[in-house]
Amino acid sequence: MIPARKTRTIRIGPLRVGGEAPIAVQSMAATRTQDIAATRGQVERLQAAGADLVRVAIDSPKDAEALKEIAEGIHVPLSVDLQENYRMAEAVAPFVAKLRYNPGHLHHHERTKSTEEKVAWIVDVARRHDCAIRIGVNAGSIAPEYKERYPGDNVGAIVACAVEHCALLDGMDFPDFVVSIKDSDPRLVIDANTRFAEARPDVPIHLGVTEAGMPPEGIIKTRIAFEQLLSRGIGDTLRVSLTVPFDDKGQEIEVGRQIIDDVSNGRFRSVPPNFFDGLNIIACPSCSRVENEKFIDLAEDVKRMTEDAKEHDITIAVMGCRVNGPGETDDADLGLWCGPKTVNLKKGEATVGAFGYDEILGQMRVELDRLIAERT
Numbered sequence: 001m002i003p004a005r006k007t008r009t010i011r012i013g014p015l016r017v018g019g020e021a022p023i024a025v026q027s028m029a030a031t032r033t034q035d036i037a038a039t040r041g042q043v044e045r046l047q048a049a050g051a052d053l054v055r056v057a058i059d060s061p062k063d064a065e066a067l068k069e070i071a072e073g074i075h076v077p078l079s080v081d082l083q084e085n086y087r088m089a090e091a092v093a094p095f096v097a098k099l100r101y102n103p104g105h106l107h108h109h110e111r112t113k114s115t116e117e118k119v120a121w122i123v124d125v126a127r128r129h130d131c132a133i134r135i136g137v138n139a140g141s142i143a144p145e146y147k148e149r150y151p152g153d154n155v156g157a158i159v160a161c162a163v164e165h166c167a168l169l170d171g172m173d174f175p176d177f178v179v180s181i182k183d184s185d186p187r188l189v190i191d192a193n194t195r196f197a198e199a200r201p202d203v204p205i206h207l208g209v210t211e212a213g214m215p216p217e218g219i220i221k222t223r224i225a226f227e228q229l230l231s232r233g234i235g236d237t238l239r240v241s242l243t244v245p246f247d248d249k250g251q252e253i254e255v256g257r258q259i260i261d262d263v264s265n266g267r268f269r270s271v272p273p274n275f276f277d278g279l280n281i282i283a284c285p286s287c288s289r290v291e292n293e294k295f296i297d298l299a300e301d302v303k304r305m306t307e308d309a310k311e312h313d314i315t316i317a318v319m320g321c322r323v324n325g326p327g328e329t330d331d332a333d334l335g336l337w338c339g340p341k342t343v344n345l346k347k348g349e350a351t352v353g354a355f356g357y358d359e360i361l362g363q364m365r366v367e368l369d370r371l372i373a374e375r376t
């Protein structure tokens, strides 16, 4: 049930992705990168669960130092997520097989340099260290120039961004790249990846529904997107993002393989037509940027506490850090993003305030009741 994919095959260290290569399943370490023992333990756990590739987040020179030690003796190829700090590429490239940059984060540093210059620099680092690249586009962090060019059309903006960054890498004669276009809404993920695959049928695609949240809803959202895309021959590697305790991260690999196996064998799960009605809680899967480990309990408490609001069409986003939290809560009706000591509460794009971990649930309940009263 998975048609032959038309993409070219690229090399990520020892791994082959795209074309006739098996669909690779990957995950990301959620531990603090500088906690070497914990991160190494998690990479080993993911490796034991059968991951083809494991990503680690890098934000600082200390993270890069830690990565050097983490990489020693690890057999699974590693990838790094450069996020806002694309200049860290040089320090980490010797230890990894792939560099991921987000076009939406390139504008944060060295504002006088053009996007082309920054991408050329990343490509040069990748070439010198024999790394592949992922152009990782995210609907929650659209590059400002694309927001301006596509007002009110997020899918148009992210697809154009992905296509134009592919053209940049083509122009630099760098073929070993994949593209991901992610969002927390599987419908957007299906639409954007289908449009991208039409525009660039040759480029291998990394599938993911970001911030899918906790099982079982997180698995259902991911399955909806992957079933629709894999059955159209779209998707060469994938990651399932789940908000689960650190020790259970291997579940992301198991679920990814199960979905591939089910789609291959025609085992589709029916999607109830009302799946998107009512309360929608999105939560990030957590990673090394989480500054307070109470985040996962908080996500579960939010779910428990809002049981009685299930029939209301309201989206609540719970994010683990200040890097992606502020932007990725903008589209939610209520957003919570976690800092070291406080949790920031938002209503749409407006900030309500920052509250202690022991106060936030009460404050969120006040805002939720207010929202329900306004809408009813």
Ligand code: SF4
Pocket (backbone or CB within 6 Å): 284, 285, 286, 287, 288, 289, 290, 319, 320, 321, 322, 323, 324, 325
């Ligand atoms: S929101 Fe922050 S903590 Fe959560 S996965 Fe994204 S970068 Fe990591």
